[in-house]
Amino acid sequence: MTTSDTILSRLMALHPKVIDLSLDRMHRLLAALGHPERAVPPVIHVAGTNGKGSTQAMIRAGLEAGGARVHAYTSPHLAEFRERIRLAGTLIEDAALADLLAEVEAANDGQPITFFEITTAAAFLAFARTPADFTLLEVGLGGRLDATNVIAAPRLTVITPVSIDHQQYLGDTLPLIAAEKAGIIKPRVPVVIAAQEDDAMRVIEARAMGLSAPILAHGQHWTVAAEPGGMVFQDDHGLWDLPRPVLMGAHQVQNAGTALAALRALGATEAQARAAVTRAEWPARMQRLRRGPLVDLAGGAELWLDGGHNPAGGEALAATLAAMSARPTHLICGMLNTKDIAGYLRPLAREAASLTAIDIPGEPNTLPARATAEAARGVGLPATEAADAAQAVAAITARDPGARILICGSLYLAGRVLRENG
Structure with missing residues (x-):
């Protein structure tokens, strides 16, 4: 420290x-x-x-x-x-x-x-x-x-x-x-x-x-x-x-x-x-990760990171995904328990193929992964849970090696991912 x-x-x-x-x-x-x-x-x-x-x-x-x-x-x-x-x-x-x-x-x-x-x-x-x-x-x-x-x-x-x-x-x-x-x-x-x-x-x-x-x-x-x-x-x-x-x-x-x-x-x-x-440079705003342990784990899949966390942020992110080249997008999502998770996920459900819910490591106000997954299913987005981002990336690439993976839902999660990914 x-x-x-x-x-x-x-x-x-x-x-x-x-x-x-x-x-x-x-x-x-x-x-x-x-x-x-x-x-x-x-x-x-x-x-x-x-x-x-x-x-x-x-x-x-x-x-x-x-x-x-x-x-x-x-x-x-x-x-x-x-x-x-x-x-x-x-x-x-x-x-x-x-x-x-x-x-x-x-x-x-x-x-x-x-x-x-x-x-x-x-x-x-x-x-x-x-x-x-x-x-x-x-x-x-x-x-x-x-x-x-x-x-x-x-x-x-x-x-x-x-x-x-x-x-x-x-x-x-x-x-x-x-x-x-x-x-x-x-x-x-x-x-x-x-x-x-x-x-x-x-x-x-x-x-x-x-x-x-x-x-x-x-x-x-x-x-x-x-x-x-x-x-x-x-x-x-x-x-x-x-x-x-x-x-x-x-x-x-x-x-x-x-x-x-x-x-x-x-x-x-x-x-x-x-x-x-x-x-201009501004990390964790639809940022493509190009190196680091998580990128190595993703293999041939694209790995992206975004810190948006409210309904307007979800709309903007969905519009960005809609304009990108066609390939399946899988979300890895962790959010704070103070946010409107359904409002955030509803527009993303139009563009994503699945969501893997995780806790935000070390964050006392994290929404439990189980609750995030339930909210995703509630807006029509197939959802599973994982222990952390690395486990989620591995599971997604195992079933869809050419996917686009987007880690999203919180700037706190984005910061943790950037630290752990070097």
Whole structure:
């Protein structure tokens, strides 16, 4: 266990018994640290239900192609915690992370604090102390009361597609959830709004207008469309004729549009726009695994990995599978017990030949494999169970050597697979 892992484990003990979304703990801790959030480079703040990470990755690729030094904060991590903090283009070193966490722990002085709050404070310290041109900040949960929402005047806010997720914290209707996401909008700060359902768009636009925040909304101020061999982005400034995003899936064209609208608002060139869609990297989003023990085990079968986990993610994944070359697709699925598993699996049942259910190793909130398999059968998807991903891959390839195998259902599962696969 590394030094930072040791400190992170210790900090988990400070977690409040009940999560109450609040900025009070964050404000207290940042004050004790001398308010590093006031000294970070100009912030692009990204909220939404789906596509936050992909959109942020494309914005970063575009900015860096123009020579900018870019900080980035994302969550959750996949293989190791330091993936969450990128300083001027480079992942934070473990020794530096450990020093920051120790400093934040001392400033917190044993007070109740969530894991995300204390690690976000460490990120702000890192960003404030390292020169850069921009800071990309991804919301962890919701927006209005998220630990990242302490930046008084960001350079730009971005809201990706909003859908039903985390109802226990954000509300059980789309307008309620949209209101939480729209909480990152700040007075007179431009907001880029991705394509939304009407109920969500009305709430987000009303919030922006109430704060005199200039609106850059899909369908009104910019459009994006896939075309044979490429995609076209258009707004009041003109048209960009670009390649398809290197990130897999038809939904990535829409994510690219949101990223391009943000880049346009930041003054990017067409060359930067091209880099945004061709150079972005974002693991566990329909990622083809090409080496490692699991790939060796799969033999002639294709092995893919995706971390989507809600109904909208299931729809996007199903559309991606439908557009791929014809071969049987077998799912290996593990999910958290807080997710709408039937809603996630229903669209995938149209495209998959079978599902093998597994537990998420080491995750206390995993949905038992038995329950995942039952949910799959309930939406018409033949299902079995396996002890782990390796056993599932071996069983699938034994009966269908030329298959496409997709490990899916959770970013936590995706992270475990990436670690175990090397």
